[in-house]
Amino acid sequence: MTVAPERTTAGRGTQPVPPSAERLSWRDKLGRLDTKYTPYLIIAPFFVVFGVFGLYPLLFTAWVSLHEWQLIDGDQGFTGLDNYTELLSDKNFWNALGNTVSLFLLSTVPQLFAALGLAALLDRGLRGRAFWRAGVLLPNVISVAAVALVFAQLFGRDFGVVNALLGVVGIDPVDWRAETWASHLAISSMVMWRWTGYNALIYLAAMQSVPKDMCESAMLDGASRWRVFWSITVPSIRPTILFTVIVSTIGGMQLFVEPQLFDPGGTATGTGGDDRQFQTLVMYLYEKGFRLFDAGYSSAIAWVLFLLILVVAVVNFTVARRIASKG
Amino acid sequence: MSRTLVGRTTAITAVAMAATLVAACGGGGDAGDGGKVKLSIGVFSDFGYTDLIKEYQASHPNIEIEQRTVKMEQHHTQLATQLAGGRGAADIVAIEEGNIAQFRQSKDKFVNLADHGAKDLESQWAAWKWNQGTTDGGDFVLGLGTDMGSLALCYRRDLFQAAGLPTDREEVGKLWPTWDEYLEVADTFTRKTPNVKFADTAQNVYKAILDQTEEGYFAKSDDSFIADRNDKVKEAFTLAASLGEKKQTSALAPFSQDWNVALKQASFATTTCPAWALALIKAGAGDEAAGKWDVAAAPGGGGNWGGSFLAVPKQGKHPKEAYELARWLTAPEQQKRIFKETGNLPSEPAAYKDPEVTATTNEYFNSAPVGRIFGDSAENLKPTYRGTKDSKVTPVFNNALSRVESGKQSTSDAFDQALREARDAAK
Numbered sequence: 055m056t057v058a059p060e061r062t063t064a065g066r067g068t069q070p071v072p073p074s075a076e077r078l079s080w081r082d083k084l085g086r087l088d089t090k091y092t093p094y095l096i097i098a099p100f101f102v103v104f105g106v107f108g109l110y111p112l113l114f115t116a117w118v119s120l121h122e123w124q125l126i127d128g129d130q131g132f133t134g135l136d137n138y139t140e141l142l143s144d145k146n147f148w149n150a151l152g153n154t155v156s157l158f159l160l161s162t163v164p165q166l167f168a169a170l171g172l173a174a175l176l177d178r179g180l181r182g183r184a185f186w187r188a189g190v191l192l193p194n195v196i197s198v199a200a201v202a203l204v205f206a207q208l209f210g211r212d213f214g215v216v217n218a219l220l221g222v223v224g225i226d227p228v229d230w231r232a233e234t235w236a237s238h239l240a241i242s243s244m245v246m247w248r249w250t251g252y253n254a255l256i257y258l259a260a261m262q263s264v265p266k267d268m269c270e271s272a273m274l275d276g277a278s279r280w281r282v283f284w285s286i287t288v289p290s291i292r293p294t295i296l297f298t299v300i301v302s303t304i305g306g307m308q309l310f311v312e313p314q315l316f317d318p319g320g321t322a323t324g325t326g327g328d329d330r331q332f333q334t335l336v337m338y339l340y341e342k343g344f345r346l347f348d349a350g351y352s353s354a355i356a357w358v359l360f361l362l363i364l365v366v367a368v369v370n371f372t373v374a375r376r377i378a379s380k381g
Numbered sequence: 382m383s384r385t386l387v388g389r390t391t392a393i394t395a396v397a398m399a400a401t402l403v404a405a406c407g408g409g410g411d412a413g414d415g416g417k418v419k420l421s422i423g424v425f426s427d428f429g430y431t432d433l434i435k436e437y438q439a440s441h442p443n444i445e446i447e448q449r450t451v452k453m454e455q456h457h458t459q460l461a462t463q464l465a466g467g468r469g470a471a472d473i474v475a476i477e478e479g480n481i482a483q484f485r486q487s488k489d490k491f492v493n494l495a496d497h498g499a500k501d502l503e504s505q506w507a508a509w510k511w512n513q514g515t516t517d518g519g520d521f522v523l524g525l526g527t528d529m530g531s532l533a534l535c536y537r538r539d540l541f542q543a544a545g546l547p548t549d550r551e552e553v554g555k556l557w558p559t560w561d562e563y564l565e566v567a568d569t570f571t572r573k574t575p576n577v578k579f580a581d582t583a584q585n586v587y588k589a590i591l592d593q594t595e596e597g598y599f600a601k602s603d604d605s606f607i608a609d610r611n612d613k614v615k616e617a618f619t620l621a622a623s624l625g626e627k628k629q630t631s632a633l634a635p636f637s638q639d640w641n642v643a644l645k646q647a648s649f650a651t652t653t654c655p656a657w658a659l660a661l662i663k664a665g666a667g668d669e670a671a672g673k674w675d676v677a678a679a680p681g682g683g684g685n686w687g688g689s690f691l692a693v694p695k696q697g698k699h700p701k702e703a704y705e706l707a708r709w710l711t712a713p714e715q716q717k718r719i720f721k722e723t724g725n726l727p728s729e730p731a732a733y734k735d736p737e738v739t740a741t742t743n744e745y746f747n748s749a750p751v752g753r754i755f756g757d758s759a760e761n762l763k764p765t766y767r768g769t770k771d772s773k774v775t776p777v778f779n780n781a782l783s784r785v786e787s788g789k790q791s792t793s794d795a796f797d798q799a800l801r802e803a804r805d806a807a808k
Contacts, residue, residue: 126464126487206638212631213642232787318634323776328783344458346773346806347483349465 112360119353125343130350137354147355149330150338151362153238157313157334158306161242161249166298168250173257174283187258190251201248202315209240209316216240231318237332244312249305253298260294261287296374300367307363310336335359418702421447423471425456427660428527428689429719433710444702453477464490464694472697473707475689476524478513479775482767484692485516485523492693494522497704505713509764510728514690524690525711528725530655531755531762532589532684533676534563535662538747540650544573550749554678560590560620563680567629570650578631578649580624583782585635587621588775589653592765593684598775598803599768606807608774609800618778618796625786632786641665653679655686656726656755663745676749683758685765688728726755733759770807777802 119137122130141147172190180186193201208215209230217227230240264287272282288295313332319325324341326333333341335355343352424430427450434446449471451459457480463470464487476484484491499522503511506526514524534557538548546566547553557563563586567579580586591597591614598608608614624630631649633640643649644665654662654676662674691707693700709715713735716727720738727733733756741752768774781799784790790798 126461126484126490128465203638207642210639210642212639212648213646229787232789318637318639319776319779323780325776325780328780328787329789344461345776347461 115353115356118349119351119357121350123348123350123353125347125349133350137351138358140351141354141358146330146333146338147335150326150333150335153234153326153330153332154307154309154334156238157241157245157309157332158303160238161245161309162299162302162306164242165246165250166253166295166302168246169253169257169298170288170295172250172254173261174287176254176258177261187255190254192251193247194249194252198248198311199315201244202312205240205244205247205312206316206318231316231327232331234327234331237313237316237327241309241313241316241332244316245306245309248312249302253302256294256298257291260291264290292374296371299374300370303366303370304363307359307366308336309334310340313337314340335362417443417445418699419445419447420473420699420703420706421449421471422473422475422691422706423449423451423456423460424475425451425453425477426657427723427725428475429723429725430710432722433715433718437706437709444706446706460484464696467696470694470696472699472703473691473693475527476692477689478530478685478687479767480772481513481524481690482769483772486769488516488521488523490695491523492695492697492700492704493520494525494693494704494707495520497701499525499704499708502708505711505729505731507728507730507759507762509685509762510688513764513767524692525707526728527689527691527711528657528687528716528719529728529759530657530685530687531726531758532592532679532686533654533656533751533754533758534651534679535654535658535674535676535746536651537647537649537670537673538675539673540574540577540647541570543577544570544650546570546573548675550675550677550747553675557680560586560680564620564623567624568627571627571629577647579629579651581631581640581643581649581652582633582635583621583625583630583786584779585653586624586630587617587778587782588686589679589684590617590620590681592686593681593763594765595763596766597768598771598807599766601766604768606768606770606774606804608803608807614778615796618782618799619792622782622785622792622795625782626792628786628788630786632783634783636661644670647673653686656724656751657687659724659743659746659751671745672747674745675747676743676751676754678754679758683761683763685759685762688726720752724751726759768807773806774803777806 120132120134122133122136124130176183176187176190209217211217211227211229211231214230216230221227228236230236268286269282272286273279277285313326313334314324314337316332317323317326319328324333324337324345326337336359339352339355339359342348342355422430422434430448434448438444438446456475457477460470460474460476464484502525505511507529510526510529512519514526515522534554536553541548541553546569547556556566570577570579594613594617595601596607596611597614598606598611600607625632631643633643633649641664644662645667647666647670652658652662659676666674691711693703693707697703711729713727713729713732716729716732717735717738719725720727720732721741724743727738732738733752739750739752739756741750742748743751778799781790781795784798785792785795
């Protein structure tokens, strides 16, 4: 791969030689090539790495998804689109898709609003600013496994803290893993705990570039803080909000570790609850590929997931851009 | 930009790319220091090998051994991907009894230990244990047996006393010669102490009952799916589910974090215990429960649950040395020592019939004569047939029992749904 760009330079360099170029010293020629191609050379490693770890697996997965493919023994024969047609009539797939969307909405929407509020608070002159700003990022730094372990205990059915607190208010204990809505709430709370601070910091960075004089003049004109925030701050950081929405969407569609570790059966069953109450798409992919060893089907799920994310991202992007351009 | 800078950037790029390529292909290096043979052994939970490995290294100065330990379910998934990828597996890998059938299907990824003379060792093991580790009518030796599970029933003495039941382990064993009688004891117990659960989970009771039958989900003759025709499956399911219907279980996922907490809180009175589970109960219940748990014979006679094998993946560089080590680790002498250290029950008569083993008592479990209890149970053992897809079908039935326990489904609805899902999983 290293040689490739150089070869093209050599090829092109020989053809259109202007008469004056003959008088150019090789040093000048090299200088010209340098300014022209060095930037490509410098960004090349990214593309090489992307090719090896991104593009190649993507294409290979597509290839595998067209076969009956046992995880260990490999190719068992070409089946065309069979895996995909089976997938479309697979109840468990639609269930997983529904769960994924529900978990995504439940965790992302409140999360981004909370992040906005948090960022607005941090944007005001707080004492010990660095401490608070580092603090909100802390949940994101802690390993998911540790977070999941703690939350699994908090949401324990018999001895969990959440149920104990509910008991104080007189609410009956909830079986957090058996009820669909309860499990979704519990898992969303885990996702929110991890990502709210992270998004808040991104918003904060954007808010700091909002011209202060604009806010001040609005305040002088008698606008409330609330009004200033929604009419000046938020519209000014729309591109950033758009960015976080897209990133959260991609993350939400690929939700895996939190629900998987919330499942007491763990990877041994991988069904996300005893009736697939909180099995996400990636969990279903994992169950098919790594517990049932059906790599072909699993790859088909992976590709459908990829296309879904693509569609959702594009929709997101156009909707959000329309909103942004209105302001 | 000067020429030197061009040279430099090109060089840096080249180095960066070389680095990525090396990183991509790395991880395979071995041999090296002084021509020592490096062996790795991949296990889960505690096989009791740490001291034995040190000893083996001392007597074989040319061999260096690395032990890798991960959680059980992770271990088997990891092994599957390593076999698929053709690299990364340890030189010796442990495979659990419930999973070995599915790896038997991919036997060409493993060394046939018969090629290294494993067949001469056959008489060391209980016949059924040896057979589980072989395929092709015994011609292909996939794995050498380590421990076995056997089966007993653990109960809490103080909770039994509170319910007016006998506490002596012989008498307790006599309370439940069959599983029906076990359920009757459960009813008595619940009547007397309604706030304590009789068992931890219906899933374990179900597995214990099913493992006492000759065939489970798959036919011994041709490995075909028979769960929908085999009355034993429905019988075991219904028996176990009735505990759940009557809310006599704590409805826990076996060996989970919640299971540990419940042990500590003394919220259930009995649990099925294969030999290896003693260590888990002790760890979960903690020191303050010392002497409160005891071990009695299981209803329905003996049975087997768990136990593992050591296999040698073909991708390893030193199959001969790996075989030698696996042979040594599974020899009766070593199995005896492991039993004393970890409680993992030997799978070889020479070891489990040894007076040293049969005389072993477990202080934590009210000095129960575990050596004799598990040894006896091992003697009467009729192993159940495990189909190639057993490990795929099992979770489906466990989920179904969990739904009955949480009151979401009736026993028959849960069973019907499980059969449907199992048929899919066994396809």
